[in-house]
Amino acid sequence: MISSLSVKLEINDTKTKQQLEEIIAQAGGFRITGNNNGACDLLILEIADEPDAAFRHLASIQSANLAKHVFLTSKRTESDILIRALKAGAKEFFTQPISTTEVSSALLKLLEQNGDRTKPARVEPRQGKIIDVFGSKGGVGTTTVAVNVATSLMELGNIQSVALIDMNLLFGEIPLFLNMDPAFDWVEVARNISRLDPTYLMSIFTKHSSGIHVLPSPSKIATDSFISAEVVEQLLKLMQSMFDYIVIDSGQAIDDTSMKILEVSDLVLMVGVLSLPCLIKIKRLQETFRMVGFPRDENVKIVMNRYNKKSDISLKEAEESLKRTIFWTIPNNYQATMSAINQGKPLSVIAGGSEIAKSFTDLTAFLGGSGEIKKEKRAFWGLI
Ligand SMILES: Nc1ncnc2c1ncn2[C@@H]1O[C@H](COP(=O)(O)OP(=O)(O)OP(=O)(O)O)[C@@H](O)[C@H]1O
Numbered sequence: 001m002i003s004s005l006s007v008k009l010e011i012n013d014t015k016t017k018q019q020l021e022e023i024i025a026q027a028g029g030f031r032i033t034g035n036n037n038g039a040c041d042l043l044i045l046e047i048a049d050e051p052d053a054a055f056r057h058l059a060s061i062q063s064a065n066l067a068k069h070v071f072l073t074s075k076r077t078e079s080d081i082l083i084r085a086l087k088a089g090a091k092e093f094f095t096q097p098i099s100t101t102e103v104s105s106a107l108l109k110l111l112e113q114n115g116d117r118t119k120p121a122r123v124e125p126r127q128g129k130i131i132d133v134f135g136s137k138g139g140v141g142t143t144t145v146a147v148n149v150a151t152s153l154m155e156l157g158n159i160q161s162v163a164l165i166d167m168n169l170l171f172g173e174i175p176l177f178l179n180m181d182p183a184f185d186w187v188e189v190a191r192n193i194s195r196l197d198p199t200y201l202m203s204i205f206t207k208h209s210s211g212i213h214v215l216p217s218p219s220k221i222a223t224d225s226f227i228s229a230e231v232v233e234q235l236l237k238l239m240q241s242m243f244d245y246i247v248i249d250s251g252q253a254i255d256d257t258s259m260k261i262l263e264v265s266d267l268v269l270m271v272g273v274l275s276l277p278c279l280i281k282i283k284r285l286q287e288t289f290r291m292v293g294f295p296r297d298e299n300v301k302i303v304m305n306r307y308n309k310k311s312d313i314s315l316k317e318a319e320e321s322l323k324r325t326i327f328w329t330i331p332n333n334y335q336a337t338m339s340a341i342n343q344g345k346p347l348s349v350i351a352g353g354s355e356i357a358k359s360f361t362d363l364t365a366f367l368g369g370s371g372e373i374k375k376e377k378r379a380f381w382g383l384i
């Protein structure tokens, strides 16, 4: 058994260096070494303004066997850099600003691999929450809800990482809603599922300016890869170790993959509107879920979108008909949602301060815990 692992930090960014020193001290089982020429168990190296020089330096360290393990960190997230990091054999790649939980769980993993049983209990691996946004019908606003829940969660400030994935398996609209042009999509995941690890997966996601990581659906039919329930399960499991929240736009499909997502989700936001066909559809979906045994009633929360107090069907009538409480209402605001879609921006950016933007902030504060709602939220997740 080893007593502690030596870590060498080659980091120019003062804030990142300080943060890493704190996380390493907190983790226990590691000691930072200032010995510049000797070998170390773990090297954490920053890729800054001159990536070529940094990768050359790394290659020379590796050829001299001076670092058993390497983690890289950078402000840059171009796929070229991520691919080079992967090829260089880096075990982890932390995008700056670095996430404490991401670094802690990487350190924990390293300790486990090195057989240290003395690790302190406080360094727990991340177990991200999966929120499945499920449309009870087409066009009720599922993508609007998924996109704005993901971006609002990130805006809360107390959550470090959020991923948004599109399960409308062909021609999903998330890149359009966020004005993005992602290099990779689901096909890349399905093709490489057997060799996915956090570093590689991170290079497949595209980071949006809001801070969320996005995995879009394919824009053309792929004939050489198959997105199965097993692929989805494996992907989500890995993602739970990397992100605090994973928000999924599931559309309205009921198939093998969407059933798997419903099964493994911590929370299903069932999106509907106050119309008779929609209420009938929600009832049928509830009956189906009860028949297959998941998701359980308490994990499914009904969100009524486009809510207008003057609608023909009142909330009370809807609740009586569904025999369920309506968990949340999102106000009707066609102009704001249309501008958000057309400009490819979240509602908080397009219509910050509006009732609809506030509704998303309050909903995510409830789910993600901030300020006063935190206590209720703890109880809420505790129940699930
Ligand atoms: N709260 C709202 N108030 C008014 N209009 C809304 C609201 N939410 C969404 N919409 C509008 O409804 C339309 C459909 O929205 P969206 O694409 O999010 O729905 P969807 O359920 O994902 O659709 P699809 O079934 O095509 O995937 C858009 O034009 C959007 O502007």
Ligand SMILES: [Mg+2]
Pocket: 142, 143, 144, 168, 173, 251
């Ligand atoms: Mg949609």
